[in-house]
Every structure is written in structure tokens, then in C-alpha cells.
Amino acid sequence: MKIICIGRNYSEHAKEMNAAVPTQPMFFLKPDTALNRENKFYIPSFSNNVHYELEIVVKISKVGKSIDPKFAHKYYNEFTLGIDFTARDLQAKCKEKGHPWEIAKGFDNSAFLASETFNKEDYDLNNLNFELLKNNESVQKGSSSDMIFKIDELIAYVSKFITLKQGDLLFTGTPSGVGQIVQGDQLIGKLEDKKAFELAVL
Numbered sequence: 001m002k003i004i005c006i007g008r009n010y011s012e013h014a015k016e017m018n019a020a021v022p023t024q025p026m027f028f029l030k031p032d033t034a035l036n037r038e039n040k041f042y043i044p045s046f047s048n049n050v051h052y053e054l055e056i057v058v059k060i061s062k063v064g065k066s067i068d069p070k071f072a073h074k075y076y077n078e079f080t081l082g083i084d085f086t087a088r089d090l091q092a093k094c095k096e097k098g099h100p101w102e103i104a105k106g107f108d109n110s111a112f113l114a115s116e117t118f119n120k121e122d123y124d125l126n127n128l129n130f131e132l133l134k135n136n137e138s139v140q141k142g143s144s145s146d147m148i149f150k151i152d153e154l155i156a157y158v159s160k161f162i163t164l165k166q167g168d169l170l171f172t173g174t175p176s177g178v179g180q181i182v183q184g185d186q187l188i189g190k191l192e193d194k195k196a197f198e199l200a201v202l
């Protein structure tokens with residue numbers, strides 16, 4: 001199983017990171033050891049600035065290579081919400097040196113996944129509203145309608161380079177409002193008006 005994460009898929013987030021709005025999707029991988037399905041997150045000792053990034057996560061349902069965008073919808077049935085935890089201080093250093101991002105993005109438990117899953121047939125995936133509350137205050141509010149590249153385009157693009165397999169997870173990018181977490185924070189993810197997860201920061 002692999003975890004594929006899309007970067008800069010919402011223009012407001014690209015702006016807040018002082019990054020250019022991409023003209024084609026960009027992605028990176030997290031190892032399977034990054035997967036975190038527990039409702040808690042321990043801040044790692046090697047970072048002083050871990051950020052949350054709330055994202056819609058698509059679960060790949062069958063193997064596919066060089067998938068045509070118009071058939072991409074056949075490669076997933078379910079989605080959920082997740083958090084791409086990012087050691088922003090390490091990432092800044094990687095960016096500065098032109099190094100890969102793995103130490104900032106791929107560390108253990110950095111890919112949180114809500115246990116709740118949602119059936120794609122029940123939702124309009126191109127107009128999905130989601131929100132992150134930190135200590136009961138809204139910090140990120142997104143809609144998949146603002147994605148620069150839609151889910152089916154992302155699947156087509158990634159599968160040109162990397163074969164997708166059943167069980168792979170696609171983190172589809174974060175809207176603006178990313179920020180730091182500290183010990184004791186509580187994060188709640190909402191999909192439309194439903195609570196999808198509650199997570200304690202330890």
C-alpha cells in the first residue's frame with residue numbers, strides 16, 4: 001500500500017505558502033508506516049512546527065496504469081478525510097536546499113486517516129465541503145470545487161508514472177488555513193455537516 005499526496009491543489013493554499021499555482025499536478029509519496037488510524041497524534045521530537053493539512057482522501061479500489069481521466073471514476077468507490085501532518089520547519093529547509101521532502105512529510109504517523117468512510121455515490125465529489133476545527137474554532141474550510149485539478153485528473157496523472165493498486169490512498173491536497181498544532185490541541189474534521197473524526201494532539 002502506498003500513500004500518494006498531491007501538493008498545491010488549491011490556489012489559496014499555494015498563495016499562503018508563497019508557491020506558484022501549478023500548471024500540472026505535483027505529488028509526493030509517504031511510506032505505509034506513515035498511516036495513522038488512531039484518534040491521536042504525537043508531535044515528533046524532531047520538529048518545532050508541525051502543521052495540519054486537512055484533505056479529502058480517495059481510496060483506490062483496483063489496479064490501474066495510465067488511466068484515462070474519463071475512466072478514473074471506476075478506480076475508487078470510497079473516500080474519507082485525512083490530515084497530511086507536515087514538519088513545516090524541516091520542509092522549509094528541504095525546499096531551501098532543493099532536497100526531497102520525506103523527512104518533513106513521510107515520518108511515522110504523519111498520514112492520519114479518519115475511520116469513517118464515505119461512499120462516492122452518496123456525494124458530489126466535485127462539490128464537497130469539508131472543514132477542520134481546532135479547539136472548536138474553524139481553521140480550514142474547503143470545497144473540492146476549488147481544486148485546481150479534480151480527483152479524476154489526479155488519478156489519471158499519477159497513474160501515468162506509478163501503477164495504482166487496491167488500497168492505495170490519494171491525499172488530494174489541502175485548502176488554505178494550514179497552521180501549527182501544539183500538545184493538547186483537539187482537531188475535529190467535518191464532511192458536509194457530519195463529524196468525520198476527532199483527534200487529540202499529544
Ligand code: ZN
Pocket residue numbers: 005006007053055084171173174
Ligand atoms: Zn498536503
